[in-house]
Amino acid sequence: MKTIAVATIGCKTNQYETEAILNQFIESGYKLVDFSQPSDIYLINTCCVTNRAEYKSRYRIRKAFAKKSNTSKVVVTGCYVEQEPQFLKKLQNQIIQFRNDEKSQIFNCIEKNFPKEEISKSSNKFVELTTDKFYLHTRVPIKVQDGCDFFCSYCILPYVRGKPRSREPENVVKQIKKLVKNGVKEIVLTGINLGLYGKEFEDYNLINLLSEISSKTNIQRIRLSSIEPMFFDESLIEYISNNEKICHHFHIPLQSGSDNVLKKMNRCYTTDNFQTIINNIKNAIPDSAIGCDVIVGFPGETDEEFEKTYSFIENLDITYLHVFRYSPREIKSKILMQSIISQGEPREIKSEILMRSIISRGEPREIKSKILMQSIISQGEPREIKSQILMRGIISQGEPRPNTSSAKMKWKSDGIKNRQRMHRLIKLSHKKKMKYCNFLIDNQIPLKAVLETNKDGYWTSVSDHYVRVYLKDEKSKHGELKNLVAKKIHTNQNGIIVNEI
Numbered sequence: 001m002k003t004i005a006v007a008t009i010g011c012k013t014n015q016y017e018t019e020a021i022l023n024q025f026i027e028s029g030y031k032l033v034d035f036s037q038p039s040d041i042y043l044i045n046t047c048c049v050t051n052r053a054e055y056k057s058r059y060r061i062r063k064a065f066a067k068k069s070n071t072s073k074v075v076v077t078g079c080y081v082e083q084e085p086q087f088l089k090k091l092q093n094q095i096i097q098f099r100n101d102e103k104s105q106i107f108n109c110i111e112k113n114f115p116k117e118e119i120s121k122s123s124n125k126f127v128e129l130t131t132d133k134f135y136l137h138t139r140v141p142i143k144v145q146d147g148c149d150f151f152c153s154y155c156i157l158p159y160v161r162g163k164p165r166s167r168e169p170e171n172v173v174k175q176i177k178k179l180v181k182n183g184v185k186e187i188v189l190t191g192i193n194l195g196l197y198g199k200e201f202e203d204y205n206l207i208n209l210l211s212e213i214s215s216k217t218n219i220q221r222i223r224l225s226s227i228e229p230m231f232f233d234e235s236l237i238e239y240i241s242n243n244e245k246i247c248h249h250f251h252i253p254l255q256s257g258s259d260n261v262l263k264k265m266n267r268c269y270t271t272d273n274f275q276t277i278i279n280n281i282k283n284a285i286p287d288s289a290i291g292c293d294v295i296v297g298f299p300g301e302t303d304e305e306f307e308k309t310y311s312f313i314e315n316l317d318i319t320y321l322h323v324f325r326y327s328p329r330e331i332k333s334k335i336l337m338q339s340i341i342s343q344g345e346p347r348e349i350k351s352e353i354l355m356r357s358i359i360s361r362g363e364p365r366e367i368k369s370k371i372l373m374q375s376i377i378s379q380g381e382p383r384e385i386k387s388q389i390l391m392r393g394i395i396s397q398g399e400p401r402p403n404t405s406s407a408k409m410k411w412k413s414d415g416i417k418n419r420q421r422m423h424r425l426i427k428l429s430h431k432k433k434m435k436y437c438n439f440l441i442d443n444q445i446p447l448k449a450v451l452e453t454n455k456d457g458y459w460t461s462v463s464d465h466y467v468r469v470y471l472k473d474e475k476s477k478h479g480e481l482k483n484l485v486a487k488k489i490h491t492n493q494n495g496i497i498v499n500e501i
Helices: 012-027 051-067 079-083 086-090 100-111 157-161 169-181 206-216 234-241 259-264 271-284 303-314 333-339 351-361 369-375 387-394 415-442
Strands: 003-008 041-046 073-078 096-098 140-143 186-190 221-224 249-251 289-296 320-325 446-450 453-455 458-462 468-472 481-489 496-500
Touching: 003 012, 003 051, 012 041, 012 100, 012 140, 012 186, 041 051, 041 079, 051 073, 051 079, 073 079, 073 100, 079 100, 079 157, 096 100, 140 169, 169 206, 186 206, 206 221, 206 234, 221 249, 234 271, 259 303, 271 289, 289 303, 289 415, 303 415, 320 415, 415 481, 415 496, 446 458, 446 468, 468 481
Parallel strands: 003 041, 041 073, 073 096, 140 186, 186 221, 249 289, 289 320, 468 496
Antiparallel strands: 446 481, 453 458, 458 468, 481 496
16 A cells, blocks of 8 residues: 655645645545655655744754655645745756645646646635544544735745635635545635635625524534634624634734834734724623734834833733744745736735835845846736835845835844743743633633643643643543633643533
8 A cells, every 4th residue: 555644834725725635635545644654655745934944844854864764755835835845956857846826736647647737926816725634633624715915024924825816705615615524524624825715705704604604514612713803803702702602712812012113014003093993892702712823033023112012012912922932034036926926916016015025034135136026027017016115225235225125124133132031921822821721710601612632631632722732541542622611720731620510
């Protein structure tokens, strides 16, 4: 029997795509084996959102080469491939690479020797990649959206994932119906920027999709993956509060508690806006678990700005944090052309976005004036890109002038200080998580969880309130949905012991 080993680095969208590709091979007779074992195919779905993610991607590729035989195939896909790094260029004759928009072709190209189909970067079509079975997840991610056009100044995703595309609602509903028949109890709706779902459709958004899933399928639990704060308006909050299928767990990226840093990040809200959103959620759904992403060490972040972030989060009614150290992201000119400018809509590329999102990353040498002139201005609409900005920010010999945003955001890392900041926020996160666990215990909040693993006599899973639960039960089975209530905090301080109700 032929074998396949898979490794996924990064987001739930990547996790979904890996599962969909894996299912095609298993349905064709392949056996899934651990990545540490010899295999006929090694599939690595990579990430480049941080330096650490890139390192993990390279590590997995090296691991595959350490285990592969002379006939094994090493297949590499994902956002790291979009970066076209030197590491992959050196291996281009030894690995098979697929861009993100080519993932749906991997099985046919590898197993059936079909040639790759060229997909235009200007395409605004969601590439369908579906599966009715999951092998690596109990709470299964469902990809409904891809791409982003927010251009936050620290983020590379708009360049490697392209512009927003939404999956057709009927395809989502059809897939979930099949999953329910196969025993799935909980889905996690995911996307690169989930709140943008339906942007290309007429009078259709995330609420409409949730409504269709709730009414047309028998799925028991719906969890939302990360959603940007501006999408938590009154209509979404009200809808969720009245839909019993949706988990009371929301992950909302904050990134900084300093308005000055948020502005440099090109985030489109203030701390006051964010505070209001959290208050609105808590007023409507008092038992909700709310998590936030935070970046430390953003270029130019001062001690005072970090202390503002710490103080803001300390007083914010949230449950936990995901803390990241800033990673400078390199935007190659080729990626810039393929992923942004060549999308056929130069009117949408404003000078402010160019300055904040590309040049202000402190790497203007990567953006050659000749390429910009040929790729942007020759598109026939140079009015949108002012010659003054081109002269000052881009064509001025690759160096930013003083007092421009790029000069102010030049990156200088202080590793010791950033680690100290991270540790402070991680400790604060733990404090908030324990406070929330005690809230669940004291108020006997009803919980639901799909059982995932059995260890040391306890079934464990992540509940609908994003707290790990431990259930002492010898009769239960993997994949069962349980109604639970919190009893006490587990001795490992990593969750709560629960009773079934």
